[in-house]
Amino acid sequence: MARSSLFLLCALLIASTPAPQPAPVDLLRDAMSAPAHISYVGEVAVQHFGQQHSDVDIYRIEHRAPDMTRRWYLAPQGLYGDSIVTRGSTTYSIDVKHEQVVVSNDEDTDQQVTQQGNFGVLLANYDAVLGPNETFDNRPVFVVLLNNKYTGQTTMRVLIDRGTHLMLLRQEFASNGSLIAETRVDQIRFTGAIPVDVFAIPSGLRRVNDLARGTESSDVQHVISTAGFAALEPKYLPPGFSPIAADVVTMKDVTTLHLLYSDGIRSVSFFQNEKDAAVDLSRYHAVATTVANHPGHYVQDGATTLLAWSDGTRHFALVGDLSLSELEKIGASVLP
Amino acid sequence: MNAHPNHELLIDYLHGELAPGEDAAFLLHLDECATCRARYQEEVSLSESLREYARATEREFPVGIRAAVLDAIETGADRPTLLERLASVFKPAIAVPIAAALVLAAFLGFGSTAHRNPTIDAGYYLEDHAAVTSAVPFNEGNTVPTALFVTENADGTQ
Numbered sequence: 001m002a003r004s005s006l007f008l009l010c011a012l013l014i015a016s017t018p019a020p021q022p023a024p025v026d027l028l029r030d031a032m033s034a035p036a037h038i039s040y041v042g043e044v045a046v047q048h049f050g051q052q053h054s055d056v057d058i059y060r061i062e063h064r065a066p067d068m069t070r071r072w073y074l075a076p077q078g079l080y081g082d083s084i085v086t087r088g089s090t091t092y093s094i095d096v097k098h099e100q101v102v103v104s105n106d107e108d109t110d111q112q113v114t115q116q117g118n119f120g121v122l123l124a125n126y127d128a129v130l131g132p133n134e135t136f137d138n139r140p141v142f143v144v145l146l147n148n149k150y151t152g153q154t155t156m157r158v159l160i161d162r163g164t165h166l167m168l169l170r171q172e173f174a175s176n177g178s179l180i181a182e183t184r185v186d187q188i189r190f191t192g193a194i195p196v197d198v199f200a201i202p203s204g205l206r207r208v209n210d211l212a213r214g215t216e217s218s219d220v221q222h223v224i225s226t227a228g229f230a231a232l233e234p235k236y237l238p239p240g241f242s243p244i245a246a247d248v249v250t251m252k253d254v255t256t257l258h259l260l261y262s263d264g265i266r267s268v269s270f271f272q273n274e275k276d277a278a279v280d281l282s283r284y285h286a287v288a289t290t291v292a293n294h295p296g297h298y299v300q301d302g303a304t305t306l307l308a309w310s311d312g313t314r315h316f317a318l319v320g321d322l323s324l325s326e327l328e329k330i331g332a333s334v335l336p
Numbered sequence: 337m338n339a340h341p342n343h344e345l346l347i348d349y350l351h352g353e354l355a356p357g358e359d360a361a362f363l364l365h366l367d368e369c370a371t372c373r374a375r376y377q378e379e380v381s382l383s384e385s386l387r388e389y390a391r392a393t394e395r396e397f398p399v400g401i402r403a404a405v406l407d408a409i410e411t412g413a414d415r416p417t418l419l420e421r422l423a424s425v426f427k428p429a430i431a432v433p434i435a436a437a438l439v440l441a442a443f444l445g446f447g448s449t450a451h452r453n454p455t456i457d458a459g460y461y462l463e464d465h466a467a468v469t470s471a472v473p474f475n476e477g478n479t480v481p482t483a484l485f486v487t488e489n490a491d492g493t494q
Contacts, residue, residue, distance in 0.1 A: 080356075081363065097352060099384065104467075204380035249464075252454040258464055269465040273456070280455035299458060304465070306458055317458075319465040 024128035024144045030165035031158065032119065036066040038164050042188035044071070048181050048302035055302050059083075061185070064194040085199050092201050100206040118244060122264025125149055125240035126156075134159065136168050137186055146265065150239040151175065155265055164190060172265070174323075181303050181321075220246040220259065227257040229274035232316075236333035237261055238326055241268070252277070268320030268330065278315045279308035289324075292332035298324055307331055340372055341365065350379055 040063050047056045058075040069086045073079040085092045093102040131143030136159050146156040154177075159169035168188065172181040217223050223246035224231045240263035247258050256273040284299040289307070296309025307327045308317045316334060318327045341349070341362060348354050349362045366373055 081359075099380065202377070202380075204377050204384055206384060251456060251460070254454055254456065256456065260465075267465075269461070271456075271461055271464075275453065277454045277456050279461065280457045284458055301462055304462065306461060308458070317461050319461050 021130055022142070024130045024142075025123065027130075027142050027144055027160050027165065028128055028158070029119070031160050031167045034164060034166045035063060035069075038166055038190060039063055039065045039192050039194055040164075040166065040188055040190045041194065042185045043074075044183065044185050046181075046183045049179055050300060050303060062194050062198050064196070064199065068194075068196070068199045070199055085201060087199055094202065094205065096205075099204075100208050101201060102208050104209075118262060118264055120264075121242065121244065121262060122146070125263045126265065131157070136161075137188065139163070139168065139188070141168060148240070153177065161188075217247065218245050220244075223248055224257065224259075227274070228255055229257075231257050231272060232314075232334050232336060233259065234261075234270060234330045234333045235335065236330055238263070238266075238322065238330075240264075241266075266321055268318060268322055268327070270330075270334075271317040271319070272314060276310075276313070276315065278310065279306075279317050281306075281308065289328070291328055292335075296331070298327075340369065346372075346375060346379060350376070350383065 040061075042061055043058065044061050045056060045058045048054060056075065057073065057079065059071040059073045062070045062072075067086070067088050070083055071085075072083040073081065081096045083094045085094065089105055091104050093104070095102065126146040126148055129145045129147060131145050134141055134143055140162045141159040142162060144158045144160060145154050146158070147153065148155050153173070153175060155173055157169075157171040157173070158167055160166070161168050166185070166188070168185045170181075170183045171179055174180045220243040224233075227248050241261045242263075243259060244262045244267070245260045249256055249258070254273050254275050254277045256271055256277075259270045261268050261270070279297075281297055281299055284301070284306075286297040286299050289296050289298055289309075291307065291309040294309050294311050296307060298305055298307045300306075303321045304319060305322070305324055305327055306317060306319045307324065308315065309331060310316070311334075316331065318331055320327060322330075345354070345358075345362065349359065352359075354362060366376055
């Protein structure tokens with residue numbers, strides 16, 4: 001009798017012990033690699049909350065593991081019916097209104113390696129912490145918070161599906177705690193039966209090659225040395241930011257050097273060229289500003305800000321999801 | 337939409353003339369009906385052939401002319417232009433052919449000899465930044481490719 005009671009007690013203890021929680025860093029790593037082996041369809045909403053206005057893109061997504069994806073835009077109205085098909089390293093932007101397909105190829109970029117490198121930077125700057133478990137769209141999820149090691153503030157909140165470890169929600173917060181961006185996957189359905197035809201490119205559309213893009217390299221100093229001109233670098237970067245990648249491209253006979261800095265979540269690009277080639281902002285609503293007393297302009301495209309200025313001899317541009325004041329501070333530190 | 341749409345509807349769809357509801361229903365039908373997809377592709381190919389022909393037989397207006405005209409307006413808006421001074425000397429019957437000859441000369445390349453620093457479109461910078469940051473973890477579809485931006489000039493042309 002005593003023995004059976006002991007068995008019963010043990011069984012109850014085992015049953016009542018909660019399953020061990022996975023390490024948040026492992027969950028994040030799994031979430032990065034999950035699309036390589038999980039096929040799914042769903043609806044994605046990407047929202048950016050700017051200073052003056054917010055915008056949202058909504059698209060249907062069909063993903064066939066490991067690397068075929070179709071995003072079919074439902075909103076905004078200007079993008080309705082357009083789609084983006086990614087097959088391996090090639091991306092086809094299908095613009096039905098202009099009856100053209102813009103083809104871009106990133107075969108030189110090993111995205112997975114770059115992503116792993118950025119993930120290392122992310123872990124160096126952010127603490128991953130498990131939040132209380134939740135449900136999202138009726139699915140149980142893990143909650144992972146990424147807290148900035150320098151400020152202690154939560155910069156990102158990620159909801160990861162318990163069953164598949166796919167990311168279902170990603171929220172990014174500004175330094176004052178306000179929500180600045182959110183990506184959510186709704187109505188998700190996991191399937192292994194997405195026909196390859198879904199990822200076919202419609203015939204009869206004019207094919208246009210995308211603008212030439214330089215080959216990205218993580219050997220930043222080597223790329224700078226091959227630029228062919230004396231490149232400048234910002235002397236100030238926000239805490240945790242470091243050079244991640246660089247590339248050189250020649251357009252209109254102008255060699256342009258692109259340096260990318262990131263802290264693993266936020267990122268900023270710095271462009272400069274060897275000639276006096278200004279940034280053409282005519283297609284955007286540009287606002288005048290100054291960078292270290294030099295005249296400049298900025299444009300805001302969702303959460304992304306482009307700051308362009310000239311020191312009288314050269315033109316520079318910074319692009320990133322940092323605040324304008326942070327970009328101006330970085331720009332002011334670009335000195336010969 | 338269960339029945340096959342008629343030809344008129346197909347043409348309207350192709351030119352984006354349908355109301356949003358009809359447009360969505362048509363798109364849904366296209367997704368499911370191979371026959372209509374084939375008809376649609378035929379129309380697209382025909383439209384493209386016509387456009388190709390139009391492009392092949394059309395000469396682009398050189399950028400130099402527009403720039404030269406804008407420069408002239410900017411630098412000499414308040415005083416008579418060289419053309420106006422010449423026109424005051426010559427009768428219109430002579431001045432007009434001269435003006436035409438000047439425009440033709442600019443069209444044939446004199447305008448392109450003027451030195452201008454190149455400019456880099458801001459869209460390139462935005463897209464290049466978006467392309468490299470796509471490797472930032474969890475950055476799913478964060479940025480719409482610039483290729484899909486609706487780029488219209490102030491006069492409504494593309």
